[in-house]
Amino acid sequence: MSTAIRVENVSKRYRLGVINRHMLYQDLQSRWARWRGLPDPNTPVLQAKRRGDEDSHEEFWALRDVGFEVREGESLGVIGSNGAGKSTLLKILSEITAPTSGRVLMRGRVASLLEVGTGFHQELTGRENVFLNGAILGMGRKEIARKFDQIVEFSGVEQFIDTPVKRYSSGMRVRLAFAVAAHLEPEILIVDEVLAVGDVAFQEKCLNQMEESCRSGRTILFVSHNLAAVQNLCTRGVVLENGRLTFDGTQTEAIAHYGKTSATQGASVANRSDRSGTGQVRVTRVEMRNREGQCVSAAASGDDLEIRLHYENHSGKRFAKLDAAVFFQNETRVLVFQHSNAYSGTPFLLPPEQGTFVCRIPRLPLPAGNYLIGFRVSAEYPAGELLDKIVHAADLAVTAGDFFGAGVIVPPSNGAVFVDAEWKLETL
């Protein structure tokens, strides 16, 4: 088999600060000031200072010397945490932006799907949008006409095909959009996490469609932090960390590698600004540990999991009955469950200035998927003053596992949480 995609030492640099300069007069102002030997009035002083110690010249390398190959018919999963460079890589491969250095070579017709329904127009009918969207994705008019009936059938919106799309429900729109995308017949398919749209049943339909593509010998590059999907769809995996490629192997090995390394330090949240509360107590780091005490960012359903919130209290004020809580949101930002030390009846009485709130969850009751971990610290349960809260402090990838211990893997479509129950048959 020959190579379908070859990525050679690709790097991408973003210049911070330059992006915000949008006005011609500001540029002229800066030039004029420099010409007279005065300081530039448009340099963000604070910003420059703050970033100075981290990165010189306000540069940021989203990708650094990334190189890999994908063979024909192979499906490669690219995994990594938020900000690891996944979307930048995707943008380069889709020609939305150019690399700063390096190059990418591809063989065959390429289609990239960063979003379903790109270019859908509200005023146009479903039919007109199928043609428009298909053409935007690179199909010719004849090709679309040939596949039109199949597309409409797949979407299940036959009745409304001549109705303007603005009268569609969001679900119908997504189905029609995906139907178009599913009928692209590229030799290389580059997909983002577009599958995280729509209801669970439709997501599964999309996954099935993609699995079929894999079997038909198409080369697929799948970028995701949905480890369960990567496990099912891909035959190979690479891991991106801080813009560098740190692992290349089978998808199972890649997931294992990602789960271990991406979490060695836990997620530092000391400098996060998306928090609320008075800040008298501040959580500085969030760690997740498995049964062996190793830091992880992935766990299987039914595994034991420990969430550790490292905190600091420099306010001088001591709290008599501190309440800490962790919460789990799923990908659609629905709160699946939360837990607080008040629930288990273990109040933290006068906690010291520094320490760790530890929440141990025996047998993780979550089906496979991605979860956002948040925390809250307040002075008292239930209505004490809010001290610190971040809704999305860390990510947890849950892979399919045997929660019930009976050898049954229950799919995510069967419910948002697992609960213990007992069954018996009573006879009359």
Add this chain to the structure above:
Amino acid sequence: MTTTDSAKEDAAWSKVITPHRGWLDVRWRELWRYRDLIALFVQRDFVSAYKQTILGPLWFLLQPLFTTLVFTVVFGRVAQISTDSVPRPLFYLSGVVMWQYFADCLNKTSHTFTSNAGLFGKVYFPRLVIPVSTVITSLITFAIQFALFLAFLAYYKWQGAAVEVSFRIIILPLLLLLMAALGLGFGCMVSALTTRYRDLSVAVGFGVQLWMYASTVVYPLSEIPEDWRWVFVLNPMVPIIESFRFAFLGSGVVELWQLALGAGVSFGVLLAGILIFNYVEKTFADTV
């Protein structure tokens, strides 16, 4: 591996993504491959622009009618500017219809990057598809407005006005092509620059307005002293509008060399516009 080997290998790749694209590396063939998309964008813009308005395509007619009315009152009755013995409404309408097409091309293409940022950030297709389809969409508007002009022309002719339609009207497609080239060229330049300087798009709307008064829309070139005409002729829109009036109304001062100069300028602008546009297109996603 020898150089010939690697060259042979490179040829086997159907797509090569590199950091920079040369100034002259415009992918014409790719643009041609996306011609269906151009047609669909034209259809989309036309359908969507007028589907939801009460008056529908009537807007196309009201715009030049009211402009002509205002010009007739302000420049004709009040300012008493000569129209070379052509009936005033006919004279102004001819200028307005022609100018409108050019202004449409320029104004709309100059917003290419900013108004399509969402689309450009999600999918690749040759970005030139958008301005090219805009120029074609404007052609539909022009056709309707031109029909209005023909109706006016027929009416005044029947009334016995001193207008003379000649065989020279066959030059119309060429005039349209020149206006499209000029509008598209400037529009591409501006849209490429607006990716860095947002305030430029405001200047364009204003600039086009001023440009109209520098072109022979509300006055004939014959009103300009001979010594100064050469300055006006440097503006390609002047020979274009004058040629149009000369062909359809039999009035107007234009010489072939002036039109040739205008054509040269228009295509020069078009080429420069496309090259700048092409250069910016690759890294546009990073600057917006």
